[in-house]
Amino acid sequence: EKVLTQSPATLSVSPGGRATLSCRASQSVSDNLAWYQQKPGQPPRLLIYGASTRAIGVPARFSGSGSGTEFTLTISSLQSEDFAIYYCQQYSNWPQTFGQGTKVEIK
C-alpha cells in the first residue's frame, strides 16, 4: 500500500496570503495524484487531478505540481472560502489511498 504523508497538519495563513501544502508518497505514484478540499458539513470537492490539472470550475489561484513521490498544492492568494481541510489521494494502483489532511486556518 502506498502511504501518503501530508504536511503540515495545520497551516495558519492570513487572508490574501500564500499557502503551500505538501504531499509525499512512500513510493512513486507517477502523476496519479489528486487534491480535494473539504469544508465542514460538506463532501470533498475535487480541485486537482493528474497532479497539476485543475478540475472544472476551480479558480486559477489553486495550482498543483510534482510527480513521483513529491507533490505540492499552492493557493496563491487565500480567500475566506479557502479555509478548509485539504486531502491528497493517489490512484496509481489499488488500494487507492488518501493523505491524512492539512487544515488551512485563518491566521
Added chain:
Amino acid sequence: EVQLVQSGAEVKKPGESLKVSCKGSGYIFSNYWIAWVRQMPGKGLEWMGNIYPGDSFTKYSLSFEGQVTISVDKSISTAYLQWSSLKASDTAMYYCARSESGALDYWGQGTLVTVSP
C-alpha cells in the same frame, strides 16, 4: 448535470444489517467506477472500495474486505454499500463518488450511519 444522490441518515443497533444507496444521474452510469469513502467523526477520508457498474467488478481495500459488500444495479443507476452485522465502530459518514480515471470528480452528499445500543 452529474448528480449522485445518497439515501438518508440511519440509526441502527449493533448486530443489525444495513444497505445504503447511491443513485447516479446526468451521465452514463455504466461507464464510470463508483467509489465508497468512509469518514469517521472528526477524522480523514478512507477509501473503502470501487465497483464498475458495467460488469460489477469490485475492488476492496484490505481494511474493508469481508466487512462490507459493495454492489450495483445498473438498470436503476444505483450503487450500494451493505453491512450484515453493524458494529459501533461503523459509525461514520459514508460517501459515494464517481471515479474519472481514479480521481473522484463528483460526490454524493453523504450518508451518516450511527450505530448505538
